[in-house]
Amino acid sequence: MAELTYRDAVAAGIAQEMRRDSRLVMLGEDIAAAGGVFKTTVGLLEEFGPDRICDTPISEQAILGAAMGAAMTGIPVIAEIMFSDFLAVCFDLVANEMAKVRYMTDGQVNVPVVVRTANGGGSRFGAQHSQSVENWTMMIPGLKVVAPSTPADVIGLMAAAIRDPDPVIFFEHKSLFASKGDVPDGEHVDELGSAVVRREGADVTLAALALMVPRALEAAERLAGDGISAEVIDVRSLVPLDTRCILTSVAKTGRLYTVEENPRLCGWGAEVASIVADEAFWDLDGPIHRITTPHIPLPSAEALEDMAIPSVERIYDTVKTTLG
Amino acid sequence: MSTDVTPVPDAGRFDYAVRTPRLPAPPDPALDGAPIDRAARMRMYRLQQELRQFEKRAYDLFMQNLVKGTSHLSLGMEAISAGFATAMQPDDYVFATYRGHAHTLAKGVAMTGVMAELLGRENGILGGKGGSMHLTSAKHNMMGSYAIIGAHMCIANGTAWSAQMRGTDQVTVCFFGDGTTNIGAFHEALNMAAIWKLPVVFVCENNLYMEYTPIDYITAVPHPAADRACAYGLEKIVVDGNDADAVYLVARDAIRRARSGGGPSLVEATTYRHGGHSRADPGKYRPAAELEAWLGRDPIPMYHQRLLRIGVSEAELAQIDRDVAAAVEHATEEAKAGAPPSGDVLMTDVYADGGAAWRN
Numbered sequence: 001m002a003e004l005t006y007r008d009a010v011a012a013g014i015a016q017e018m019r020r021d022s023r024l025v026m027l028g029e030d031i032a033a034a035g036g037v038f039k040t041t042v043g044l045l046e047e048f049g050p051d052r053i054c055d056t057p058i059s060e061q062a063i064l065g066a067a068m069g070a071a072m073t074g075i076p077v078i079a080e081i082m083f084s085d086f087l088a089v090c091f092d093l094v095a096n097e098m099a100k101v102r103y104m105t106d107g108q109v110n111v112p113v114v115v116r117t118a119n120g121g122g123s124r125f126g127a128q129h130s131q132s133v134e135n136w137t138m139m140i141p142g143l144k145v146v147a148p149s150t151p152a153d154v155i156g157l158m159a160a161a162i163r164d165p166d167p168v169i170f171f172e173h174k175s176l177f178a179s180k181g182d183v184p185d186g187e188h189v190d191e192l193g194s195a196v197v198r199r200e201g202a203d204v205t206l207a208a209l210a211l212m213v214p215r216a217l218e219a220a221e222r223l224a225g226d227g228i229s230a231e232v233i234d235v236r237s238l239v240p241l242d243t244r245c246i247l248t249s250v251a252k253t254g255r256l257y258t259v260e261e262n263p264r265l266c267g268w269g270a271e272v273a274s275i276v277a278d279e280a281f282w283d284l285d286g287p288i289h290r291i292t293t294p295h296i297p298l299p300s301a302e303a304l305e306d307m308a309i310p311s312v313e314r315i316y317d318t319v320k321t322t323l324g
Numbered sequence: 325m326s327t328d329v330t331p332v333p334d335a336g337r338f339d340y341a342v343r344t345p346r347l348p349a350p351p352d353p354a355l356d357g358a359p360i361d362r363a364a365r366m367r368m369y370r371l372q373q374e375l376r377q378f379e380k381r382a383y384d385l386f387m388q389n390l391v392k393g394t395s396h397l398s399l400g401m402e403a404i405s406a407g408f409a410t411a412m413q414p415d416d417y418v419f420a421t422y423r424g425h426a427h428t429l430a431k432g433v434a435m436t437g438v439m440a441e442l443l444g445r446e447n448g449i450l451g452g453k454g455g456s457m458h459l460t461s462a463k464h465n466m467m468g469s470y471a472i473i474g475a476h477m478c479i480a481n482g483t484a485w486s487a488q489m490r491g492t493d494q495v496t497v498c499f500f501g502d503g504t505t506n507i508g509a510f511h512e513a514l515n516m517a518a519i520w521k522l523p524v525v526f527v528c529e530n531n532l533y534m535e536y537t538p539i540d541y542i543t544a545v546p547h548p549a550a551d552r553a554c555a556y557g558l559e560k561i562v563v564d565g566n567d568a569d570a571v572y573l574v575a576r577d578a579i580r581r582a583r584s585g586g587g588p589s590l591v592e593a594t595t596y597r598h599g600g601h602s603r604a605d606p607g608k609y610r611p612a613a614e615l616e617a618w619l620g621r622d623p624i625p626m627y628h629q630r631l632l633r634i635g636v637s638e639a640e641l642a643q644i645d646r647d648v649a650a651a652v653e654h655a656t657e658e659a660k661a662g663a664p665p666s667g668d669v670l671m672t673d674v675y676a677d678g679g680a681a682w683r684n
Contacts, residue, residue, distance in 0.1 A: 025489065051489070057519070059512035062478045066516065069482015069496075072467060075489065092475045092509075101460075101468065106451040107673035108462040141674050141682075165676035193684065241683040275683075 001185060007177040009151035010040035010116070013158030014078060016187060018048050021076060024162065027054040027063055028080025028116075037082055038118055038177055060090035067113045068098045068167075076112040076162060084119040084133045084171060091136075098167040099142030110165040114158070119147065120211055120261055121309050122175030127297035130174075130305070132261035134209070135268055137169040138238045144192055145238040147171040149213035151181040153236060156190025164192060173210040193240030197249065201231035204319055205249040207272060208259035209235045212310060216259045219315035228323065238268050246272060247280050254285035257319060259310055264292040291318050337541055345614030346532050346540075348566065348596065348621040355569045356633055364410050368568040369631060369641065371406035372624050373648040375426040378435055381652050382425065382442055386603050390660075391442045395456040398426035400566075400598035403623035404529050405430040407571025408497055411579050417465045417483040417496040419476045422457035423529075424469030427499055431466040433459075435655035445662030452665035453673075465494075473500060474509030477526060481513055484522035484588075495582040496524040497575075503534035505548040511555075514590065518556040521587035525578045528592040529565060535601040536609055550592040558590050565593030566623040569630070596621070 004012060018024050026044070028036075032055040035042035045053045056063050060081055067079035081087055087094055098111045121130040138145050144166050148154045154172070161168035198213060199220050208216040213234045220230035231249050235242070250256050256276050258269025273288040291310045299305055336343030379397045386395060398405065401423075409430035412418075420427040428438055433449060441448030442456050449461055457471040467483055470476035480498035487494040504510050505528060517524050528549035532539055545551035550560045561578070564570040571593055578589035596618035600607035607615075628641060674680035 023489075057512075057515060059516060061475060061509045062481065062512035062516040065475060065478020065480075065509070065513065066482040066485050069467070069479040069484070070486040070489070071482070072462075072479075073483055073486040073490075075486050092472055093478065096472055097470070097475050097479065102676065103674050104450065104454040104458045105460040105462065105468065106449075106453050106669075107678065108450075108460055109467075110676045141680070144675075239682050243683045 001182045003180050004151045004183050005177065006151045006154055006179045006181070007038065007040055009154035009183060010158070010172060011042055011044055012183070013155035014041065014044060015047060016155065017159055017162045018044070018052065024076045024078070025052045025054065025070070026078040026080065027056050027066060029056055029058055029082050031055060031080050036080070038174065040172065040177070041080070060086055061093055064090045064093035064098065064115065068093060068111055071111045071113045072101070072109045078114045078116060078162065081115060081117040083129050084117040085128050085131050087117065087133060087136060094137065094143070094169070095140050099140045103142060111167045112165050113167045114161045114170050115167065116170045116172060118174050119171035120173045120175060121298050121305055122211065124300055124302055124305060126300035130298045132293070134171055134238055135262050135266055138268055139266070142167070143239060144168040145171070146192060146236065147173070147210040147238065148236060149173070149176065149210050149234050151179070152183045152188065153190060155183055156188045157192065157236065159189040160192045163189070168192070171210065175211050179214070193237050193242055195236055195242035195245035196234045197231060197245065198234050199230065199232040201229040201253065203229045203253055204255040204257060204323065205231045205233060205246070205253045206257050206259055206315065207233045207235055207246055207269070209238070209268065210261065212259040212261055215310065215312050216315055218312045219319065222312070222316050223319055226320065228319065230319065235268070243275050246276065250276055250280045251283045254283055255323070256284070256288045258290045259315055260290065260292040261309055262293060264290065264295045267292050286322070289318060289322050291315055340609050343609070343611050345611040345617065346538065347614065347617045349564065351567055351621070351626055352564065352570065355567060356630055358569045358573060360569055360572060364572065365569070365631060366636070368406040368410050368572065369627055370644050370648065371409060371430055372402040372568060372627060373645055374435070374651070375402040375405055375429055376624055377648050377652045378429060378439070379425060381656055382439070383599070385443065391456070392444060393455055394602045394604065395442065396423040396602050397597070397599055398423055400618070400622065401529055401531060401595045402426060403568040403627070404499070404527065404565045404571050404593045404595060407568045408527060408575045411572055411575035412495070412497060415465055415494050416579070417467050417480070417494060419467050419480040419496065419498040420459070420469045421473055421476065421500055421504070422469060422471040423501065424459050425456070428459040428461065428466050428469065431461070431464050433461045433464050433466055435651060436658040439655045439659035440662045443659050443662070444664065445659060446665045447659065447662035451669055453669065473504040474507035476500070477504070477513035478509050480524055481517050481522055484517065484524035485520065487523055488520070493583045494523070495579050497527060497579070498524060499527045499529060502528060502530040502532070502539040502548045504528070505552060506543060514552070514556040514558070514588070517588040518558065521585065523582040524588045525575070525582055526588065526590045528590070529595055530592050531595050531597045533601065533610070536605065547592055549590055553590045556590070558588065561589065561591045563591060563593050565595035566621050566626070568623060568627055
């Protein structure tokens with residue numbers, strides 16, 4: 001075991017896979033000589049050279065297009081979109097091209113692309129550099145969607161995403177880059193589509209993603225002080241979605257809270273709530289509650305942004321007040 | 325020869341009745357003596373006949389309501405497909421837009437599977453899941469027809485990048501229409517191709533109309549593609565897209581340049597569609613004199629005459645025409661014999677495991 005930051009785990013995960021597969025290449029803005037604007041790709045140019053770590057112009061469509069075309073010929077590609085908000089300027093490639101080409105061509109081609117992108121708030125960047133947009137991609141058939149919350153998962157899920165033959169949108173959370181955690185020694189490969197129970201509990205289930213996972217864990221700790229035993233699930237992968245893990249937990253606790261950073265409408269928790277309502281209705285002891293950012297663009301000022309994104313306090317309060 | 329578009333007074337923007345015809349330039353008589361071998365010319369003749377007769381049949385099938393949805397024909401534009409296909413190697417990559425029947429057939433994909441796809445049958449090349457606008461045959465390196473213009477130019481860079489990385493000499497040829505030149509992806513793709521010196525040839529089929537609007541009304545320069553070339557350090561290339569020999573010569577040069585590491589080219593081929601933009605469009609925005617003049621510059625009779633002038637017999641050409649007619653007839657019958665796709669395939673091939681499962 002070694003301790004790494006989430007930020008360094010990004011480069012470590014990419015390097016692990018680049019050493020394994022000499023075909024693997026990466027492209028994006030300022031990723032090579034500059035090491036990435038979030039310093040997540042530091043050292044990769046030096047180890048793998050400019051033919052494999054490629055700086056591009058500010059041309060998100062050209063980035064994803066080149067990635068997709070190369071991938072269609074069998075070359076695995078990692079493409080970085082600097083901020084996830086910028087997926088909007090290349091959404092045709094995301095939503096209409098790489099997601100659909102396999103189905104439209106009756107399975108003739110695969111698109112082994114990982115689109116890495118910095119997601120989420122907490123950096124006081126304002127509404128165009130702070131959104132949690134995982135639900136934009138979750139709704140599109142043909143994509144897989146991953147959002148790790150720990151350094152070990154960054155490496156393990158990155159490896160799984162790179163080895164996966166389908167396009168994977170890989171959300172790295174900006175407010176987690178500085179966080180630290182143990183990572184396994186040697187090669188580490190995890191599995192897409194598997195959630196993890198981070199804390200076991202008996203009274204309520206908190207299903208959370210990315211930055212919301214450490215907040216849910218902290219809230220659970222406080223709830224424990226009040227005699228409430230909260231189980232915390234790190235959903236990790238929105239597509240495929242590990243519904244079994246969530247349904248199993250709800251069968252035990254009878255109470256579900258989703259903790260989502262995305263604005264409320266059509267956030268991932270709505271789908272989870274729908275599934276649980278459909279399939280575990282008789283396991284529930286009360287209504288499902290979604291704890292989300294309100295349906296607003298994210299404000300910039302520290303005080304406002306902190307009010308918008310679910311906090312430990314809000315998670316704790318919501319559980320306390322709704323549990324009766 | 326000049327292929328410049330005739331300047332147009334503004335009144336025609338809003339009143340079809342006073343719209344000035346955009347007339348074709350005359351063919352270049354010197355091309356009779358172009359350095360193109362007989363076999364290449366015979367191939368181009370046959371290809372143009374195949375594309376013409378196939379598209380006419382596709383049109384007939386629309387009229388019989390056997391082709392559902394929409395479809396975009398290349399009638400009148402066959403010389404571009406034929407010229408480029410003849411200059412390509414079999415393992416070169418091709419990308420097309422929704423107007424992609426001709427490029428798919430010219431890449432060597434059999435007529436039956438393409439026709440069956442238009443008809444929505446299980447023996448279609450996409451099993452009925454793609455349709456007219458998404459024709460693809462990866463085993464022919466026909467990498468797809470893309471119905472949202474521009475993105476495919478970025479994707480074409482990807483196969484060119486792949487060839488560069490793998491050290492093969494494969495060239496990617498990407499076709500698009502004049503309307504594509506005003507979308508951002510066009511510019512992103514050209515810049516990246518230029519800075520990475522990618523082995524890709526971008527081919528603008530300028531048929532003078534975006535969809536229903538003349539391209540010169542909504543573009544800042546007379547040549548929508550070629551006049552942008554200088555912005556990416558590329559040569560301005562305009563060619564008569566209704567003359568297969570002219571297209572072939574330009575294609576051969578551009579493909580050779582790409583294959584030898586000389587980087588991308590941007591070719592603008594001037595042409596005209598004989599019909600409307602799509603199945604739904606009768607093309608009434610086009611002055612009668614203009615349509616008449618361009619029908620008089622039909623690439624196929626012109627090529628037929630050239631082949632006679634250089635010594636090919638009428639009998640040989642007539643035999644090709646008959647063979648192609650028989651092939652189209654046969655393909656139509658085979659396509660029609662296909663069943664509609666079974667429901668079994670509705671949920672297949674969303675993901676690489678062959679299925680559509682998004683949860684456990």
